[in-house]
Amino acid sequence: RSARAASVTPCRPAAADACRDSGRLAAIRRGLRLRCPRCGHGRLFRGWFRMHVSCTACGASFAREPGFYLGSIYINYGVTVIVTGALYAALVVGAGVSARTALATCLAVAVGLPVAFFRHARSLLLALDGTVNHRQSPGAASGASPPDDLAGLAADDGRAGCAMGVALALVLLFGLGMAVATIVWSAGNPDGAADAVDLR
Numbered sequence: 001r002s003a004r005a006a007s008v009t010p011c012r013p014a015a016a017d018a019c020r021d022s023g024r025l026a027a028i029r030r031g032l033r034l035r036c037p038r039c040g041h042g043r044l045f046r047g048w049f050r051m052h053v054s055c056t057a058c059g060a061s062f063a064r065e066p067g068f069y070l071g072s073i074y075i076n077y078g079v080t081v082i083v084t085g086a087l088y089a090a091l092v093v094g095a096g097v098s099a100r101t102a103l104a105t106c107l108a109v110a111v112g113l114p115v116a117f118f119r120h121a122r123s124l125l126l127a128l129d130g131t132v133n134h135r136q137s138p139g140a141a142s143g144a145s146p147p148d149d150l151a152g153l154a155a156d157d158g159r160a161g162c163a164m165g166v167a168l169a170l171v172l173l174f175g176l177g178m179a180v181a182t183i184v185w186s187a188g189n190p191d192g193a194a195d196a197v198d199l200r
Contacts, residue, residue, distance in 0.1 A: 023131075024128075024131040026040070027127040027128070027130055027131050028124065028127055028128070030123075030127055031120070031123040031124040031126065031127030031128070032120065032123070032124070034119055034120065034123050035123075036055040036057060036058060036060055036062075037060075037123075037126055037127035037130045038055065038058050038060040038130065039055060039057050039058035039060070041055070041057035041058065042055035042056045042057035042058065042060075043056070044062065044119070044122070044123050044126070045119055048118075048119065049118065049119075051122070062126065064126075064129075068125075068129075069122055069125065071125050072118075072121040072122045072124075072125040073121075074167070074168055074171075075121040075124055075125055076114045076117055076118065076121040077114075077171065078167065078168070078171040079113070079117055079121070080109075080110055080113050080114055080117075081171055081174060081175045081178075082171070082174060083109065083113060084106040084109055084110050084113075085174065085175065085178035087102075087105065087106055087109060088102050088103070088106045088178070089178065089181070091105060091106075
C-alpha cells in the first residue's frame with residue numbers, strides 16, 4: 001500500500017498538459033510506446049529488462065508493491081495464445097501449410113514472443129493499473145483520512161482483480177476455441193490430422 005500511495009506525486013509543470021489527458025485509450029497508447037502512462041513523455045525502460053524508478057518528465061513513480069509486475073505474465077500469456085492460435089489457423093487453413101510445419105513455426109513463436117513482448121506487457125500492465133486504480137491518478141491525493149484512503153485502494157484492487165479475471169477467462173476461452181476448431185478441422189481433413197500426429 002505504501003508504495004502505491006507514494007506513487008501519487010504532483011505532475012511537473014513541463015508535463016502538466018499531458019498529465020491531464022489520462023483516459024484509458026491514452027494510457028494504452030502510451031503503454032504500447034513504452035512511455036510513462038501518466039504523461040506519455042518519459043521512457044519506462046533503461047534496458048531490455050530494467051525499468052526507470054520514476055518518470056524523468058513528470059516524476060511519476062513506477063514502483064509498486066512486491067509482486068505487482070508478475071501480472072504482466074498474464075498479458076504476455078494472452079498475447080502469445082492469441083498470436084500462436086491465429087498463426088496456426090492462418091498457416092494451416094489459409095496458406096495450406098502442413099500441420100507439422102505450422103506447429104513447429106508456432107512453437108518457435110511461442111518461445112520468442114514472450115521475450116520480445118516482455119517490456120510491452122509490463123508497460124501495458126502499468127498503464128491499465130493507472131486507469132483502474134484511480135488513487136494513483138494525478139490529483140488523486142485529496143487529503144482523505146488513512147481509513148478512507150485504504151478503503152478506496154481496496155475498492156480499486158477489487159475492480160482490478162475482476163478486470164484481470166475476465167481478461168484471463170476470455171484468453172482461456174479463446175485457447176479452448178482454437179483447440180476445438182483444430183480438432184474439428186482435423187476430423188474433416190484426415191491427411192492433415194495424420195500429418196499433425198506423425199512426427200517421425
